[in-house]
Amino acid sequence: MIDNKKIIDQLEKSLTTFTYKSTTQNVGIVEKNTDGVVVVSGLSKAFMGEEVRFEEGSSGVILNLDEDTVSIILFGRGENITEGSTVKTTGKILSINVSEKLIGRIISPMGDPLDGKQKIKDGKQMPFERIAPGVVEREPVNTPLKTGVKLIDALIPIGRGQRELIIGDRGLGKTAIAIDAIINQLPQKGSKLPPVICIYVPIGQKQSTVAQVADKLREAGSMDYTIIVSATASEPAALQYLAPYAGTAIAEYFMEKGKDVLIVYDDLSKHAWAYRQISLVLRRPAGREAYPGDIFYLHSRLLERAVKLNKENGGGSITALPIVETQASDMSAYIPTNIISITDGQIYLESNLFNAGIRPAVNVGNSVSRVGGAAQTSSIKSIAGKMRLELAQYRELAVFAQFGSELDQATLGQLERGKRTTEILKQSQYNPLPESYQFLSIWAVTNGHLDDIPVESCRKFEKEFHEFIKRKYNIILDALSSGEKPKEEIIKKIEKAIAEFKKMFSP
Numbered sequence: 001m002i003d004n005k006k007i008i009d010q011l012e013k014s015l016t017t018f019t020y021k022s023t024t025q026n027v028g029i030v031e032k033n034t035d036g037v038v039v040v041s042g043l044s045k046a047f048m049g050e051e052v053r054f055e056e057g058s059s060g061v062i063l064n065l066d067e068d069t070v071s072i073i074l075f076g077r078g079e080n081i082t083e084g085s086t087v088k089t090t091g092k093i094l095s096i097n098v099s100e101k102l103i104g105r106i107i108s109p110m111g112d113p114l115d116g117k118q119k120i121k122d123g124k125q126m127p128f129e130r131i132a133p134g135v136v137e138r139e140p141v142n143t144p145l146k147t148g149v150k151l152i153d154a155l156i157p158i159g160r161g162q163r164e165l166i167i168g169d170r171g172l173g174k175t176a177i178a179i180d181a182i183i184n185q186l187p188q189k190g191s192k193l194p195p196v197i198c199i200y201v202p203i204g205q206k207q208s209t210v211a212q213v214a215d216k217l218r219e220a221g222s223m224d225y226t227i228i229v230s231a232t233a234s235e236p237a238a239l240q241y242l243a244p245y246a247g248t249a250i251a252e253y254f255m256e257k258g259k260d261v262l263i264v265y266d267d268l269s270k271h272a273w274a275y276r277q278i279s280l281v282l283r284r285p286a287g288r289e290a291y292p293g294d295i296f297y298l299h300s301r302l303l304e305r306a307v308k309l310n311k312e313n314g315g316g317s318i319t320a321l322p323i324v325e326t327q328a329s330d331m332s333a334y335i336p337t338n339i340i341s342i343t344d345g346q347i348y349l350e351s352n353l354f355n356a357g358i359r360p361a362v363n364v365g366n367s368v369s370r371v372g373g374a375a376q377t378s379s380i381k382s383i384a385g386k387m388r389l390e391l392a393q394y395r396e397l398a399v400f401a402q403f404g405s406e407l408d409q410a411t412l413g414q415l416e417r418g419k420r421t422t423e424i425l426k427q428s429q430y431n432p433l434p435e436s437y438q439f440l441s442i443w444a445v446t447n448g449h450l451d452d453i454p455v456e457s458c459r460k461f462e463k464e465f466h467e468f469i470k471r472k473y474n475i476i477l478d479a480l481s482s483g484e485k486p487k488e489e490i491i492k493k494i495e496k497a498i499a500e501f502k503k504m505f506s507p
């Protein structure tokens with residue numbers, strides 16, 4: 001017997017497919033739903049990066065256009081999307097709703113609130129993918145972005161509009177540096193620099209880690225100018241893949257208004273994993289280390305959007321601090337080499353420094369900032385050069401001195417100075433230092449004022465010296481906060497102050 005109902009069903013299905021194709025052509029039929037990727041037929045007018053809606057309410061974005069089908073990655077889990085369900089295109093490139101109200105919020109890459117507050121409905125639609133501003137719209141980096149970390153501001157200075165990579169193994173303090181940089185954007189008294197809006201984008205991290213960071217930022221008062229765009233490890237790979245684009249779209253909204261923005265991608269290794277996962281499900285051919293071939297292009301397109309616009313275009317900027325995790329310090333792996341070549345320099349953290357108690361565990365020799373020097377304040381510049389040289393000499397001598405050979409007085413002096421400089425460059429977490437204090441510390445050590453202080457007491461010396469100046473010589477702090485190279489009379493005052501302080505300092 002012929003199953004009438006089945007035939008009628010089939011007829012109906014093909015008829016609907018036919019009507020969709022011939023008239024509206026933007027409704028498709030799901031063919032397959034595997035691991036967050038849905039293959040759909042009938043969407044002949046769809047375009048790459050277009051947002052689509054499923055009949056059961058969830059949405060996704062088109063990532064593959066094949067001859068008869070398109071592949072869509074889902075933002076949610078999509079358990080209810082089955083073979084035969086319908087999909088509609090929206091005619092809209094994937095974008096996020098942005099307004100000033102986002103400041104202080106924690107959201108998902110789709111703009112959904114993750115902090116229990118209301119969703120922001122009004123605002124401007126900013127596209128996830130956009131061509132970066134061209135050369136004529138840009139100007140060279142010329143304004144510093146101070147991280148408050150002495151070692152970075154002095155030796156690896158970052159400028160607004162720069163891309164500086166933070167790279168190192170697990171647990172060496174990569175996030176710590178980025179968070180300190182955000183905390184340091186708290187508007188400071190007397191600073192002439194325009195304020196900075198910060199965007200922190202955790203990708204594939206533990207939910208608890210993100211919550212901790214948010215708490216710390218709130219405690220420091222930094223959520224008043226920060227937005228967190230979070231896709232934790234428990235979210236679908238599609239959301240983790242989209243998170244940096246959502247963050248960048250938000251950053252571009254503020255940059256267009258002439259604001260300076262700092263964006264932290266924490267981290268792009270996990271972003272690459274998420275993209276690898278998606279690409280394998282999309283059956284794109286895998287290349288080196290099983291990453292899809294276009295991962296380099298993907299990251300370069302993303303980081304190219306960090307720019308400093310010129311005056312005619314509003315003068316805004318996006319400074320990007322991408323983070324990359326290495327395995328066993330292997331900087332020559334695929335993703336690290338890619339991103340090193342895309343960025344304007346890297347801050348390299350090392351486990352043997354971390355284990356030796358040096359925090360931040362930055363290897364100064366392997367770290368570099370290729371453009372930020374142009375933006376360094378002249379006050380720090382006037383003392384940083386000497387310190388860089390002394391540190392480089394110290395590193396060479398320290399290796400040599402291990403052989404226990406006889407050393408002359410001058411060499412011994414250099415070694416002792418190096419030890420103290422290393423000590424002064426240590427800095428605790430959540431404790432960014434304003435420019436004036438940084439100057440005092442570096443000036444004191446490079447001018448030999450700590451040579452007669454025991455190495456173990458250097459940090460105590462620094463702390464108490466800062467307190468002393470704050471108590472008694474506020475005028476020095478005021479003079480140093482402008483960022484200009486201090487005049488001779490100020491230096492005289494600091495010399496007098498340090499002599500006075502040393503008389504009462506007990507190591």
Ligand SMILES: Nc1ncnc2c1ncn2[C@@H]1O[C@H](COP(=O)(O)OP(=O)(O)OP(=O)(O)O)[C@@H](O)[C@H]1O
Nearest residue numbers: 169170171172173174175176177359360427428429
């Ligand atoms: N300057 C510092 N002073 C003291 N402790 C620090 C400092 N920087 C980082 N730490 C500590 O080192 C540990 C690792 O820091 P953090 O989480 O920032 O590293 P990470 O490289 O981001 O780690 P992961 O690879 O897990 O993301 C934390 O316990 C942190 O408190």
Ligand SMILES: [Mg+2]
Nearest residue numbers: 174175176266
């Ligand atoms: Mg981290």
